Amino acid sequence: MRAFVKVESGVNGIEPAEVAVPRIDDDELLVRVKAVGVGIHDSYFLPGDAKYPFPIGIEAAGVVEQVGSDVSGHRPGDRVAFVSSMQPKGGTWAEYAAVKAGSLIVPVPAGLDFVEAAAVPVAGNTVLRAVKALEAVPTGGSLFIAGGSGAIGTLAIQVARTRGWRVGASASERNHDHMLSLGAEAVVDYHDPTWPEQIRRWMPGGADAAMAVQPHTSADSLSVVRDGGKLITISGDVVAPERNVRVEMVPHDTDVRGELTQLMTEIAQNEKRVEIERVYPFEEAQAALAKVQTRHARGKLVLRLD
Template sequence: MILYLLLVHQGSNGTFAIQLAKDIGCKISASASRNNHDYMKSLGVTKAVDYHDSDWVEQVLEWMPGGVDAAIAIQPNTSMASMKLVKDGGKVISVSGDQFTTQRNIKAVYFPYNMDVKEELMGIIDKIVCGEINITIENVYDFDDGLDALEKVRTRRARGKSIIKIK
């Protein structure tokens, strides 16, 4: 089995990425605020770093001196920082929409939003139903408070999913 070393920039989408990566045998580092470290470790993260720390890049490189095989840049403006952590010839996968120039023979993979993911999505749904992947519901909003839900999502500090109840 190949062990991939992966950096994930945490967020509500990051919680899925962590669990999916763990499921295929990856060793995972993730960046998030310190109060989310235990939560991330419960999902499968080996090395958690606080993106507020000025030396978080160095912390990941201490954990994995040669760099990680791949990084998933979920949050906007994280692709270039991820590039510093990926070893020569690795990959930076941009889900954030960042456009960036690669270095050191690193491959940039831009997540195509228009691709057909029906089969993969059904597999993820099966894992959720079987309890292999957990969904954290952070907030449930009444329909009339939908703008509050949108505002929470825009903070990019979501730990889980926000749900709007339709009456």
């Protein structure tokens, strides 16, 4: 099968290759990949026991081809979107992927094509887990999102508005109108060193909570949260709490499969939008990876397989 692989450990870059279709175990599915969500971690989020050449990637959508004898709830022909990370048999940048039945797998609803479906699992899962950690924010409360124009930020704006929260967000100026169209009411340019002051003018006393999506934004985001509020550091920044503001990472053990399935349905019904900046043919996977690594994509980049 066609795949994009890391040739050996410690070597940067990926290359096209022909590799064997993975054989599934009793607790796995074999999925024929139709579209791949491109992520900044795809080329280095690899299992320690990876065998090279190793197909990269963690997110995709496609059709179930085979199911292991111990698998229930899935059958050949099912349309699914999934996250398959740290799988020694290889990732999603390939024509077929072996997926553990216990992985994050959700049905693709009617009306949602594979390209849109492949753009949702990682970003949607992250947003829904972060929102779950902010359940104490009341209806009418406020959320600031540092990095509102990417795949996570654009979904976070919409999910927060569904919760009845007022949303402020940062991004480059060219994306401001877009964020406003998604439901943000205060938008700031992160290039402007006065953006924290602008957010505090929007929400005197500070926002109830913040999500720091982009790296190196947590400290400034903390400064716009009210005393006793909460900051979720999606970026993984480490920042010391102050003023009784709780600082937490995304709770990765939270199960949001039901909410993610509902989000996919809402996208299929045009109640929410999945933002896709560009769809690349599979042959141009290297260009897509280079683009996402700039951290300047608006929404998601997706690879389409024939």
